[in-house]
Amino acid sequence: MRLLLSKETLSANHSKEISNREFDQRQVLVGRDVSADIRIESRYVSLRHALIYERDQRLFIEDQGSLSGILINQQPQKIAILNEGDEIRIGDVQFRVTSDRAPYALKQLLDETENLNLKEQISRDVDQLNIGALLTKMRMFGLIAVLGTIFAFILIPAASSNRPFWAPGPMTSAHRPIPKDCNSCHTADFDIVPNAKCVSCHSLTEHFPLSKDSSKDPTRCVDCHSEHRGEGGLFSLASQTCQDCHASEPTMKLLKAETKLPLVPSWKHHPKFPLLFPDRKANFKFNHQVHLEKALWSPEGDRTLDCSNCHLSPSHPDRFEPISFQRDCSECHRLDFDERLKEFEVSHGRPDEVFSTLLKIYRTQTRVQEKERGLARRPGKRLEPMKSPDEEARLAEIRLFEQKACSTCHVIEKKKVAAKGVSAYQVLRVGFPSEWVENKSSFTHRQHQAFACSNCHTSVLSSTSAEDLNIPGVAECQSCHSPEVRADAIKTQCSDCHSYHETLRLPKEGSWHP
């Protein structure tokens, strides 16, 4: 049998070298023994480990009862036929069957460990077991962690247009019908939602004036209404949101906001409610103090009035019914005008209407003249000249306007010239506006129903003039709502009373209720 053994070794300069040996003998012994043909000095190799021989023109290998056996292609074998490409492992040495030369050739592969000397082995182990060296790779780990984070949590979600992983919280349920695509609202990546997107569904013209070009809006809807805060997040308007601008001059200037409103950093600084008509004249006489006295005279017997007798509870959520003479005053304040015609009263109305009513009454009621004549027949009395119904009407008018009814409450002016058939008086317009203060709030009486009126309308009980303004001021609000006044103040946000930049519709001066 002829067998070529080529052995790989490392030269001094660490390049691979191959040395060849040829066997031409019946069998080749592999072992640790000095007499072995292929000698392997290894603790795992027996003195006589394996025999390689030819039979029936095939190459065989056979275990000789060795220490560690033979592995052919990683399988332990007692005896095996060797084919080209087979790998043989004996101890820690590896051979490969090659076709380098006919009929048989083996190649002893390089075992790097075997060729190391003691010093090299030590330094190899020291290197391998050096934890410090592992830590010098930390920069690489850091880079991997940073790049991995950017990739996994920033780039991968960025690839899709739906990025719930970036949102700080769930959306409000009302907005769920909006397609789950960030760009449905954020027009571009990392873009703040423009007002135009909100207005495309919500008509907000009442809420605050939008400019035609939404990019020029000084404020954005999302500045106050932040989405991705879960249910209710859109409407949790903190005072802070308002005070971000309204508490400091620099921010107001920064936003180039034009406002005449004072800065309100806290309740303490809340401005007085601005009167709509500071120079108004009431042109009316009314004494709250007298009307609220106990046991007031009335035709039906003594009565004690309270606020709700005249100020009827609102039909409108926050308006009281306007005072009506017919309903509120007429029970006590009768509009009769003639001792002789006690059953007659004029209706509460414009002077001309009153006068024409008087004329009508005197012209039809001849009874008055008959009474006069009856009186004339009495002895000792001089007959007075009979008055015409028109004269009677004029006299009654004077009684009504100047002495008795109208002037009790109204300011009356006498005309210089009174035309025939028309009243000689005019009643000055009553200065009771339907709104007293510049109402920028959504205050409602309903929320305050538990309290007596005089809790807030403190001046009413001592008010003697209709000129008195009995509307509560900021101080009254502060007494319950301002933490600066009381420690257990009722918590109040700006938005509890005010809405955002609401356009104001002012009432006309002196809306008059006959």
Add this chain to the structure above:
Amino acid sequence: MESFLSHDRYRWLWVSVSLVLILLAAHFMLTPAGGHRGDTVWGYTLGILAFLGIGYLMAYGIRRRTFHAAKTTLKGWLSAHVWLGLSLILIVPLHSGFAFGINVHSLAYLVMCVVIVSGIWGAVNYRTLAPQIEAHRGGGSLKSLIEQYHMLGENLAGMMQDKSDASLRLWNECDVTIPKSLWKLIARRLPLPPLQESISKQVMSLPETERGSALTIVQLCEKRRALVIRIQKELRISARLKLWLLLHLPLSFALLVLVIFHMIVVFLYR
């Protein structure tokens, strides 16, 4: 001896505890409408505080690599690093109003917690293991242990060159080797001594001429085993002292990325 934990009479522990208590008290006293959130003034305050905190903790990494003399000691820095780092576990949830979800913002907190917990592990390891490391060395470094191990191996190999297979079998039975992988060496159980019975059986099967050297083989192998155990213990200790940094440092940079991204998203993506 004063450790980095008790530095300056636990000064930084007290700073950290009082900071947390003050913030907790303020948190329950200030209740903005709509509850606590990151975008209230208080939320921003806490957020900025936490971000500055992270910056300060990471600055320790720069400080410990600067060797020129400074007014502050490295130990003081480490003490502040540990105690202030722990306080962040609470400051960050206060910032968010304890709101968590499956999102990149909560992930930043999670990563921060992993960084802090790995830091706690590292600190505990330092406290418990630093005294042991001196004791285990027995005067020799890891390198000298490896050297001794290989010298013994060389001696054995030289001795066994012309010995019979039976002697080799005894050698292989008794001997212990160092695995090539560091991880295996750290994780593997300490090698047990060979079974007395099987050794005596092996010795009985030796040829007469070789029985005399059997004792030497067993003794040398036992010495090698002792060396491997020492190497293994040594490596385990230094692994526990150092490997936590593999988590602590890279994740702290990942955290920085996430925190910056968190700020970009909440400020720009509204």
